Amino acid sequence: MKNELQQLVEKYRPLCEQGKLADYIPVLGKQDPRSLGITVMTADGQTISAGMCPTQFTLQSISKVITLILAIMDCGEEEVFSKVGMEPTGDPFNSIYKMEVFAHTRPLNPMINAGAMVVSSLIKGDSIEQKVTRIIALVKQLTGISQVGVMEEVYESELEHAHRNRALVHIIKEMDLIKDVDMTLHTYLRQCAIRVDCEGLAKIGLCLAQDGKNEMGEQIIKPTIARLAKTFMVTCGMYNASGEFAIRVGIPAKSGVSGGILAAVPHKMGIGIVGPALDQKGNSIGGVALLTELAKRWNLSIF
Amino acid sequence: MKNELQQLVEKYRPLCEQGKLADYIPVLGKQDPRSLGITVMTADGQTISAGMCPTQFTLQSISKVITLILAIMDCGEEEVFSKVGMEPTGDPFNSIYKMEVFAHTRPLNPMINAGAMVVSSLIKGDSIEQKVTRIIALVKQLTGISQVGVMEEVYESELEHAHRNRALVHIIKEMDLIKDVDMTLHTYLRQCAIRVDCEGLAKIGLCLAQDGKNEMGEQIIKPTIARLAKTFMVTCGMYNASGEFAIRVGIPAKSGVSGGILAAVPHKMGIGIVGPALDQKGNSIGGVALLTELAKRWNLSIF
Amino acid sequence: MKNELQQLVEKYRPLCEQGKLADYIPVLGKQDPRSLGITVMTADGQTISAGMCPTQFTLQSISKVITLILAIMDCGEEEVFSKVGMEPTGDPFNSIYKMEVFAHTRPLNPMINAGAMVVSSLIKGDSIEQKVTRIIALVKQLTGISQVGVMEEVYESELEHAHRNRALVHIIKEMDLIKDVDMTLHTYLRQCAIRVDCEGLAKIGLCLAQDGKNEMGEQIIKPTIARLAKTFMVTCGMYNASGEFAIRVGIPAKSGVSGGILAAVPHKMGIGIVGPALDQKGNSIGGVALLTELAKRWNLSIF
Amino acid sequence: MKNELQQLVEKYRPLCEQGKLADYIPVLGKQDPRSLGITVMTADGQTISAGMCPTQFTLQSISKVITLILAIMDCGEEEVFSKVGMEPTGDPFNSIYKMEVFAHTRPLNPMINAGAMVVSSLIKGDSIEQKVTRIIALVKQLTGISQVGVMEEVYESELEHAHRNRALVHIIKEMDLIKDVDMTLHTYLRQCAIRVDCEGLAKIGLCLAQDGKNEMGEQIIKPTIARLAKTFMVTCGMYNASGEFAIRVGIPAKSGVSGGILAAVPHKMGIGIVGPALDQKGNSIGGVALLTELAKRWNLSIF
Incomplete structure (x- = not known):
């Protein structure tokens, strides 16, 4: 799984060059457009990371x-x-x-x-x-x-x-x-402007995936609220590309112009991604490609 | 289950009086606003109907x-x-x-x-x-x-x-x-203007729920297409109330101004509903209430 | 006056090459983009024409x-x-x-x-x-x-x-x-698609300029209606360039995508113009330039 | 002329009760809705006022x-x-x-x-x-x-x-x-929030009416700028009722939510009006009625 993730990150890194940093926020414009990283945290306790990613980035x-x-x-x-x-x-x-x-x-x-x-x-x-x-x-x-x-x-x-x-x-x-x-x-x-890292996003994703229970099994968020959050992530989470993302990927996810993506695969895993090069709608261009292929390979769509 | 459905239909029938027939299409304006009916067809082969509904209505x-x-x-x-x-x-x-x-x-x-x-x-x-x-x-x-x-x-x-x-x-x-x-x-x-009935809608729903396989196990629709259809039903199926319906109900569904609703609960069941009295967004007012309560009782949300 | 008009037409004819025929109506796309013509008909009975213009064009x-x-x-x-x-x-x-x-x-x-x-x-x-x-x-x-x-x-x-x-x-x-x-x-x-010529437009313009009386002094249009028409020509006559035209020219005028312009200078003259090459808003590019200079030279603005 | 103005003010004062003060600006909401006043200053040197009006109001x-x-x-x-x-x-x-x-x-x-x-x-x-x-x-x-x-x-x-x-x-x-x-x-x-009175507005109007020359004959504003101002007053001066005002009145005018109206009748007169009760578009309801009748009686339309 680690190898697979690493190969996929390398596969989509060149795509990042077609993206664009969010340079209307000058600080965000200084990031390395070629960086792309991912952490997956599964319901059965594994944590796998791949790629070179900024150690820290902002939630946006x-x-x-x-x-x-x-x-x-x-x-x-x-x-x-x-x-x-x-x-x-x-x-x-x-x-x-x-x-x-x-x-x-x-x-x-x-x-x-x-x-x-x-x-x-x-x-x-x-x-x-x-x-x-x-x-x-x-x-x-x-x-x-x-x-x-x-x-x-x-x-x-x-x-x-x-x-x-x-x-x-x-x-x-x-x-x-x-x-x-x-x-x-x-x-x-x-x-x-709150600072996180990929592993942090993956943990949030896992908590939402588990209806509000974190990796230790503690109920941090009420199940109804966790589900509500995932629903908004499906209908409005990827800006005005949410509809296409639901079709092509089918995972509740929320992106930020820092290039971060928080994804929650119900009952299976949380995913954190960062890749600051953005597509035209403002989503991480490499991150979306990565999630699209992962969703197909691992059959992660909720639909 | 039959009793439960019947009780729920009776519970929400009075609500229908607050709705409005789609009388901008004169023929649709002649239906009985108090009628409300439902058919549920489960993956394990049961078919349960409840309520009085027009024997036939149009897909819209x-x-x-x-x-x-x-x-x-x-x-x-x-x-x-x-x-x-x-x-x-x-x-x-x-x-x-x-x-x-x-x-x-x-x-x-x-x-x-x-x-x-x-x-x-x-x-x-x-x-x-x-x-x-x-x-x-x-x-x-x-x-x-x-x-x-x-x-x-x-x-x-x-x-x-x-x-x-x-x-x-x-x-x-x-x-x-x-x-x-x-x-x-x-x-x-x-x-x-194609004519169907509640059972017909439930069968379509079940086929989508089973990734394109009908109740006989025959693959009528390719799985990718069935999933794609369900995704659009979630993001755009209930007119401009789709977002709220996803939050409150969480079932892929598509409505028509005839008062029909086609719903597909992945891997579990297909549901057909008709109730010609519509709410302000054009969805069956009784049908939405019925689905909302069913989703909670039977825990049907995909999120 | 005839000489002056002829010089001005020659001055602005090259500008027409920067315009564009209304080729979304194929027949209009076949006109000569360099043609530009004008007829002025004054309240004191003179009729002066200049330029080469299509003998006939449509009102649009x-x-x-x-x-x-x-x-x-x-x-x-x-x-x-x-x-x-x-x-x-x-x-x-x-x-x-x-x-x-x-x-x-x-x-x-x-x-x-x-x-x-x-x-x-x-x-x-x-x-x-x-x-x-x-x-x-x-x-x-x-x-x-x-x-x-x-x-x-x-x-x-x-x-x-x-x-x-x-x-x-x-x-x-x-x-x-x-x-x-x-x-x-x-x-x-x-x-x-009604066919007119420049002289025809100038006559209509003169009639409006004279509060509905034609060149023979006959009251063809009631004064209130003639004034109302001129008002719309000022506020909405030149498509969504009407505001700028009012500032730069100040003459009640109405254009068509055939390149025709009907203009009425209150109590002074009617003007008919045709020049099929249009600017981005759909007005005759040469015609607008011609009217702009005429308005300044002859002090025709109503403001 | 003074009598005529006084009669017209009295005629339209009751109409003011159908208007509404601009109470989204609390101070403006405290004015007397029934007040209506006018000053006319003619090119030949007369100044006539009528009506009871706030001694001072703001330009808005x-x-x-x-x-x-x-x-x-x-x-x-x-x-x-x-x-x-x-x-x-x-x-x-x-x-x-x-x-x-x-x-x-x-x-x-x-x-x-x-x-x-x-x-x-x-x-x-x-x-x-x-x-x-x-x-x-x-x-x-x-x-x-x-x-x-x-x-x-x-x-x-x-x-x-x-x-x-x-x-x-x-x-x-x-x-x-x-x-x-x-x-x-x-x-x-x-x-x-600059404070003026009706006579002040009438003077501004007369200056614009005389192509930038004040009542003493001094050129305060260049003629091209005065004309430009009058043109905007016609095309956009009365909010999104400017088109109708041009048809019904035909005088360059600018209103404010204080109920003031500045009007300039080219070469003839300047008019200042105040009546704080506004119509739905934000123009003085009594002031517009007054100008409409004056324009007809005195034939003031520029069209």
């Missing part, structure tokens, strides 16, 4: 899954989904038009930026620090990484270029979905 | 799953998906704006009307009759109903009120995705 | 002004504007999305195709022929050309490629704004 | 005309129109979707909020104060009011509720059309 949009889980733990499904919808959009993650054009009263789902910011605002805490500390605590618990923290350089870089996110946060404020504009924006940007 | 949008399967059988995935996308839209089924506004070169998916019409045009046959005969043949094979046919009264009624579908067919003609406007429109409207 | 969208006038003569302002709005759109002439997206109950104005088709349907007559005959009668009266008629070759060519217009006509039928889809579409396409 | 969107004039004086037409377009939009003044949906590289015109903020950023000055001081200086020169200033209470109130404008300013920052987000937003909000 993968954090939207974590904060959705935490917000539901904090406020319950009913409150969360009174302020954010459940429907895929077919639009890019930073799209703004639908809220105006269709007079929506809430963002369509928690995986687009506007929805994710509403979700972040629902996490308990009286300050940015309190909220972020609680998000980090959950990430620590899920990943078992003790030194989880915010990569300040990434956070600063994103903050500086957050014009679209600032527009979105003011729109959701206008819609009366959040209280504090700055607290919401900064919490969101800090959660995006 | 459920036909989009059948024609997608047939078009892929006829032309292959590559050709089909060169002309229609794989992404959910977040918009109503008859929406037209995205193709103009985002200069899309193809409809976003095969479950919206524009995409379904492109798919119908790809089915082999030199005339409307040939194409429809081949669709009916597949429905016969899948349902085991020998007298499958077009309900001419429904077809005539839809033809008369097909202004939006006519607009859509001219848009896809302008996009050069189809050859013959009339053949496409009439094939599509005739496929929508 | 210029016909929208004529039919608007006729529909108001036939039904009154109130009825016409209950079915079509008065606002410029900022969108291309064949745009469809706003009617869906903003749930408009009527097309935004009579100069976009959807609005113009609603207007055509309001012209009195029980058949396409009767309606078109009445439109032609008004064109004859306005232009003084006795052999006005439909260029059948252009009509046939447009009919064959009218996919977008067919989509639009079905949308306005769905909105219940017209009765007969075919009668509306064919009337509209035939009015677009 | 009327300021967009002033800043457009000043920005062109400062930077020239070419620079200004490289960053903002000239086309009417058909959308509300605070609309955001078109910039995303059509990938526009600049706001469609300087009369919508996004465009007006781009214009404000082009006014010379190194600080908010310097820019606003220069705007006020022009208002003083145009109105002859010596104590022009910002109504701080209105400014504070708008600042507090400026969520949509904040979203817009971040969008134009993302489009790289402005440098400093805060300077742009605050300059814009302060210009909106």
Whole structure:
């Protein structure tokens, strides 16, 4: 299995050269576009890694899954989904038009930026620090990484270029979905800049795969919430390529513009991937190729 | 199990009164809004029905799953998906704006009307009759109903009120995705008017649930195509309520404005439902409630 | 004045090579892209022509002004504007999305195709022929050309490629704004194919410039209707370049994809232009340049 | 003439009760909805006022005309129109979707909020104060009011509720059309809160009517700029009711949500109106009615 993974990583590494770093966040633009790495953690206790990958990278949009889980733990499904919808959009993650054009009263789902910011605002805490500390605590618990923290350089870089996110946060404020504009924006940007590694992602994936039980068998997340998270990962997890990914791969997964992908194969395994070169929709180009072939070889599709 | 189904049907029948018949197609507006019925066909050979339901009703949008399967059988995935996308839209089924506004070169998916019409045009046959005969043949094979046919009264009624579908067919003609406007429109409207019953839908569901094998164990549909169909049913099967349905129910399903629902629980069962009273998104209001409770009771979610 | 006009035509003829014929209507694609001609007819009775221009060309969208006038003569302002709005759109002439997206109950104005088709349907007559005959009668009266008629070759060519217009006509039928889809579409396409020449356009322009009085002093159009037509020519006459044209030129004008422009300088003159090479918005590239310089030289802006 | 004006004001005062104050800006919501006043200043030197009107009110969107004039004086037409377009939009003044949906590289015109903020950023000055001081200086020169200033209470109130404008300013920052987000937003909000009276508006109107010459015959604004301003007032001056206003009234005019209207009848008169009760598009309901009847009685339409 280790050999197989290593061969596949080598097979798809050249593809990464056709991708593009997320250089609209300058720090992310400095990564090695050819790096590609994967960790698989199986339900029966194996952990296999392959490839050369950055030892650490940021969660970016993968954090939207974590904060959705935490917000539901904090406020319950009913409150969360009174302020954010459940429907895929077919639009890019930073799209703004639908809220105006269709007079929506809430963002369509928690995986687009506007929805994710509403979700972040629902996490308990009286300050940015309190909220972020609680998000980090959950990430620590899920990943078992003790030194989880915010990569300040990434956070600063994103903050500086957050014009679209600032527009979105003011729109959701206008819609009366959040209280504090700055607290919401900064919490969101800090959660995006949380540092993880491939093994950490694989552990989160395994926990979701096991309906909320971690590799030690402890119930970290309630089964209903774990299932809900996996469902959003299928319908909206890979930006506006989610539909094609569901067809071609069929694994609940969430990507980030850092090139990370968190994947959860129900009852079988968790997968963490990083490959910073992105395709046109913003997903790791090598990572998607790798998962597509793995899903076929190992018959991982849930469909 | 029979008792349980019967109790649930009675529990949700009153809800049907809050729904609305699809009276924009006058013939559909004449159905009994309080009727609600279900058939479950399990992988181990049981067939249980409950409720009073119209002995026969039309496929409407459920036909989009059948024609997608047939078009892929006829032309292959590559050709089909060169002309229609794989992404959910977040918009109503008859929406037209995205193709103009985002200069899309193809409809976003095969479950919206524009995409379904492109798919119908790809089915082999030199005339409307040939194409429809081949669709009916597949429905016969899948349902085991020998007298499958077009309900001419429904077809005539839809033809008369097909202004939006006519607009859509001219848009896809302008996009050069189809050859013959009339053949496409009439094939599509005739496929929508194909008559089935609940047991027929349950059989189709079971075949999809068993990766293309029918209740006799015969491989009617290739496993890859059956899986692909189920994936679209999850991401786009319940109109622009598909995301919520995936969260709340988690079963691949496709609805039609006749009030029918086709559902496939992988490896377990096929379900056919009809309840003509619709909710605001166009799904059977009683049928969705019934499936939601069944999914919880019997733990049917794929997530 | 004749010399000045001739020099200006020669000055801008080379610019025409940067334009593009409307070759989506194949017949229009066969014109000479370098041809450019103008006729000016002044309130004090002079008629000056310059340039080489096709002896005859079709009205295309210029016909929208004529039919608007006729529909108001036939039904009154109130009825016409209950079915079509008065606002410029900022969108291309064949745009469809706003009617869906903003749930408009009527097309935004009579100069976009959807609005113009609603207007055509309001012209009195029980058949396409009767309606078109009445439109032609008004064109004859306005232009003084006795052999006005439909260029059948252009009509046939447009009919064959009218996919977008067919989509639009079905949308306005769905909105219940017209009765007969075919009668509306064919009337509209035939009015677009009515043959005129530059002198004819100049005469129409002079009549509008003189608040509805023709060069003989006869009141052909009521002053209020003539003014209303000129207002639409300013706000929506040059497709989605109308705003810039108002700033740069400031003359009420209406263009067509045949390259024709009808212009009316209040109380001073009517101008007819033809130059089939179009700019990106669909206006005669040489014609707009010619009018821009004329407006400055002769101080023709109404602002 | 004074009697006539007084009768008309009384005639339309009851209509004001059908309007609505702009109470999304709380301070504006405290005005008397029944107040309606007008000042007419003619080219031959008469000044006639009628009605009871607030002695002072804020410019709001009327300021967009002033800043457009000043920005062109400062930077020239070419620079200004490289960053903002000239086309009417058909959308509300605070609309955001078109910039995303059509990938526009600049706001469609300087009369919508996004465009007006781009214009404000082009006014010379190194600080908010310097820019606003220069705007006020022009208002003083145009109105002859010596104590022009910002109504701080209105400014504070708008600042507090400026969520949509904040979203817009971040969008134009993302489009790289402005440098400093805060300077742009605050300059814009302060210009909106500049205090004027009806006579002041009438004077500005007369200056524009006389191609930039004030009532003393001094050339304050270059004729080309004055004409350009009047053209935008016709095509985009009355929000997305500009088209209808051009048809029904035909006078270059600009309204604000304070209920003010600035109107310029070329070569004849300037008109200032205030009536805080607004119609659905955001224009003074009594003011529009008053201008409509005046335009007919005195034959003021430019068309």
